[in-house]
Amino acid sequence: MIPLDFSGKIALVTGVGDNESFAWFISKALQAAGAKVVLACHPRMMGIVESILTRDMDRESRLLPDGKTEFKPAKVLPCDASFDTMADVKLDELPEATKRAYAKLTGDYSISGMIDAVGKEFGGIDILIHSIAFGREVTKPLIDTSRKAYHEAMGISAYSLTSMVRAAAPYMANRPDGASVVGLTYVAGERVVPHYGGGMATCKAALQIDAKQLAWFVGDKNIRVNLISAGPYASRAARAINKDFGKLIDHAAEHSPLRRPIGPEEVANSTLYLCSPLASAVTGQILYVDCGYNIMGT
Numbered sequence: 001m002i003p004l005d006f007s008g009k010i011a012l013v014t015g016v017g018d019n020e021s022f023a024w025f026i027s028k029a030l031q032a033a034g035a036k037v038v039l040a041c042h043p044r045m046m047g048i049v050e051s052i053l054t055r056d057m058d059r060e061s062r063l064l065p066d067g068k069t070e071f072k073p074a075k076v077l078p079c080d081a082s083f084d085t086m087a088d089v090k091l092d093e094l095p096e097a098t099k100r101a102y103a104k105l106t107g108d109y110s111i112s113g114m115i116d117a118v119g120k121e122f123g124g125i126d127i128l129i130h131s132i133a134f135g136r137e138v139t140k141p142l143i144d145t146s147r148k149a150y151h152e153a154m155g156i157s158a159y160s161l162t163s164m165v166r167a168a169a170p171y172m173a174n175r176p177d178g179a180s181v182v183g184l185t186y187v188a189g190e191r192v193v194p195h196y197g198g199g200m201a202t203c204k205a206a207l208q209i210d211a212k213q214l215a216w217f218v219g220d221k222n223i224r225v226n227l228i229s230a231g232p233y234a235s236r237a238a239r240a241i242n243k244d245f246g247k248l249i250d251h252a253a254e255h256s257p258l259r260r261p262i263g264p265e266e267v268a269n270s271t272l273y274l275c276s277p278l279a280s281a282v283t284g285q286i287l288y289v290d291c292g293y294n295i296m297g298t
Contacts, residue, residue: 004276007034008176010122011275012115014079014164015131017045019052019061020235022184022267023131028071029268030275032064035127037071038118040079043102043109049076065265075121078105079114081132081160082152084167086110111160112167119171126175127275128168130183133157135198142197150199157203158210165214165225173221180275181218181225183211184267185286187294189229195248208286215284224283226274231262231290257292 011030016023016039031037041049052058053072062070083089086108091099108114119125135153137145161183172179188196189204208227215225232249253261270289273279288294 004033004272004278006030006127006272006275009035009126010118010124011035011037011127011129012040012118012125012168013037013129013131014040014081015129015133016041016049018048018235019058020264021131022230022233022235022264023129024061025264025268026129026131026271027073028062028064029265029272030127030129031071031073032066032069033272036122037073038122039073039076040114040118041076043078043080043105044098046076046078075118077114077117078107078109079111080109081111081134081156081163083110084163085112111163115164115167115171119168124175125168125171126177126179128164128172128179128181129271130161130164130181132160133184133200133203135200135203138196138198138200140197141194142199142201145198150202153199153203154206157200158206161207162210162214165218165223169218169221169223172218172223175222177277178222178224178280180279181211181214181223182271182274183207183225183227185211185227185229187229187231187290190294211286212284219283224274224279226279226283227286228267228270228274229286229288229290229294230267231256231288231293233262233264233267235264252290252293255293255296255298256290257295260291262289262291 013023013027027037134156137149165181185204185207188201189208211225211227232252234245234249249261267289270287
């Protein structure tokens with residue numbers, strides 16, 4: 001058996017908003033393997049995540065695979081992936097509730113500010129997990145999606161990967177064993193999934209070609225960029241998109257070669273592989289963690 005030991009590694013996981021998401025399970029797996037984990041959450045989700053990390057009612061969800069150790073990130077930082085720098089923040093243009101909440105924030109919650117804070121405090125970044133997606137009109141079919149919502153979804157869900165890799169590259173360059181960026185995509189970036197609206201499918205398609213291009217642009221710094229395309233999974237976000245999401249999971253399970261749905265731990269384990277020296281020559285790839293569903297014609 002070849003063990004995965006991430007001792008001494010700094011892992012930055014973006015996009016954690018609850019204890020059901022892939023990002024949550026990836027974070028726990030990284031800590032279980034020995035990494036020091038930093039979470040970057042949307043400012044609106046900070047209170048929720050901090051509560052999950054401390055409440056007794058959520059203790060079971062914090063347990064690592066050993067059933068004893070609890071997940072405890074080294075730091076939790078706010079980050080709004082809409083903004084590359086604080087110069088992009090225009091409070092007057094934000095909704096009133098958001099404006100009031102953001103006016104109370106004192107630190108730098110832009111992408112570059114958050115990454116600079118992590119890189120400087122921890123002396124570098126070995127692992128960057130991009131688990132960010134947002135579409136204001138995701139419940140609308142593409143044909144009914146507004147231009148404004150489409151552009152917003154693209155900026156947050158796709159371009160943020162480029163922004164993060166650009167900001168993180170100086171802190172990830174030529175790390176021991178190399179550094180790894182892993183993002184999350186979905187089969188809707190390649191095939192028609194009617195319910196996945198608001199331009200989100202286009203965002204995933206953009207994310208996939210961007211990841212390949214970024215793999216080239218940072219490869220000379222020994223930074224690898226890969227994506228995981230996970231099968232249908234009933235996270236809170238997925239259930240919000242489609243109230244019948246369970247039917248999609250059942251369909252995928254029935255038509256996948258393995259004849260079963262995926263588990264979030266399987267996505268986390270595959271992420272560990274991509275972040276480990278075992279994948280030292282793997283970059284610019286999409287790893288399908290979907291029980292083989294993507295190979296089927298139905």
